[in-house]
Amino acid sequence: MTLDTPQIADPSDRWRAKRERILDAADELISSRGLKGLTFGAVGEAVGLNTTSITYYFKRKEQLAAAALDRAVRRLDAMAEAAGAAPDPRARVAAFIADRLTQERRIRAGEDRHIAILSEIRALDDPLRAELIDRYKAMRIRVAGFFATGPAASPRPAPPRDIACAQVLLDVTHWMRAWLHHYRTEDFDRVRDRMVDLLAGGLAAPGGAWAPRPLEIDPPEKSGPSGEPGPEAFLRAATVLVNVRGYRGASVERIAARLNVSKGSFYHHLEGKDDLVMNCFARSYDRVARAQTLAMAQPGTGWERLADCVGGLLDRQFEAEFPLLRITALHALPLDLRVQALRGADRMARRYAGMISDGIADGSVRPVDPLIASQCLAVMINGAYDVHAWAQELPMTRAEAIALYASVLGFGMFGPQGAAG
Missing domain, CATH: 1.10.357.10 (Tetracycline Repressor, domain 2)
Incomplete structure (x- = not known):
């Protein structure tokens, strides 16, 4: 099944409204608990439906997750399209940040909800995963258009630096939800201005150069007894898998297979996956x-x-x-x-x-x-x-x-x- 496959032949307004409520609940669950916390039971409890009723709209949890994440990408794309109408690159960036802050104001007022965490796309299986990644990249290309000197919507290949700018802008605005709680909504205009100033002028004072000196960040890895992978090897394997496939996709089986060891060896070093992820955070x-x-x-x-x-x-x-x-x-x-x-x-x-x-x-x-x-x-x-x-x-x-x-x-x-x- 692809994202554009219709659920029924002729959906009614009532059907669409209930489907949107289900997606709203899925957004909140993905944002607060990740795909691990997205279950038909939790969604049904949030919208007042039983599990059987949820399956009328989405046959499988994977389809519900993909639909919620697809809607999140489309919401960001709509914000990018609106911001892209501003007259110049700085104004477009300011408009995009302002839109994200307006959304946060509405969330605090109970009038809106967070956009689902897009990194959870990686935990899906193909073809849904590949299709959503392609849509995200297309949205990123639209944001890269902010940095064109002419109209943002004009067709052109995006230069590498514009792609880098787009990725950074998307990341810093998405991460705002983690630290905006330190600020009152009355301070949001100042937050916008300080972010735009940073993104426009950068950190280095005039005359600064990029000439980083090498640092020895990671010590040599040590093996366990009899040449068996040590704890550091498990952290390395788990970190890469979580980054590539998300928390849900980084199964104990995949981690053990990456190191060519048994699941028993995994549990010899770690109590479980939550313990492993916390160790990965601590190591990072x-x-x-x-x-x-x-x-x-x-x-x-x-x-x-x-x-x-x-x-x-x-x-x-x-x-x-x-x-x-x-x-x-x-x-x-x-x-x-x-x-x-x-x-x-x-x-x-x-x-x-x-x-x-x-x-x-x-x-x-x-x-x-x-x-x-x-x-x-x-x-x-x-x-x-x-x-x-x-x-x-x-x-x-x-x-x-x-x-x-x-x-x-x-x-x-x-x-x-x-x-x-």
Whole structure:
């Protein structure tokens, strides 16, 4: 079944309205619990229907999940189309951010709901997974059109840097839901202005250069007894699988098969999948903290040290053998573990804020809002794994691709050092 296959021959308005209510409930469940928490029982309880009634609209859970995620992509695409009507790149970016903040205002007022977490697309099976990924990429191309100097809707191949700008813009606006609770709605206009300023001008003060020094982030991996994979190997395998297939798709069987060991070996090292994902988060946070610590010990300006840290972590993301765990994986965790993982992400971002503040103090970083900039920087680094495969197709080295991607927040989307296109 494809996404466009009709459920019935001639749906009535009443049928459509009830189907939308089911999709609304699915959106909330995917946003709060991931696909792991999406069940017909939970959806039926939310809309006042029994499981049999839900199957009248969606025969399988996979179809319901795909329909909800497809609607989420279409909602983002509609926002991008509206923002693309603004007269120039900066105005388009500002309009897109403003639309996302307006949505958050409506959510707080009980008039709207969150867009489903799009990273859950990876947990679906083909052909639904492939079709949704293609639709997401088409939506990203529309956002890349923001950075055209002429009309955003004019047909043209998107230059690589415009794709990078689009990915970063989508990531930082989607991640806002994780930190906007720190702000009252009265502050949203200021949040918009500070985000637009950051994306327009970047972090580096005029004259700053991208010349990151190498950091030794990962120690050598140790094997277990008799050459058996050690705990680090399980973390590496699980991290890659969660990033590629989502929490649900990273089954114990797949993790064990990737390492060519038995399920018994898995449970010898770990109690279960939630335990494994929390260990993966802890390992990712430790790697970021090590990169931050090593960079802060380097001589030079605040910007130079920040570039060292960002460059080292982006190299791990683009190399893709052992990337950082996707932050969005936390949505599938039980609430107590999710809160713990979010605290770790917040501590990581606050350390970036300190590094940014050091650079502002010595004049090597522009006077941006450190707290907002740190959240954007953290999710830009985390989301780099999404573009590593695309970057491998570019006619440039990995270092050049990293420099192109880093320039989006490093030097801004519209300035002379980071001119779009």
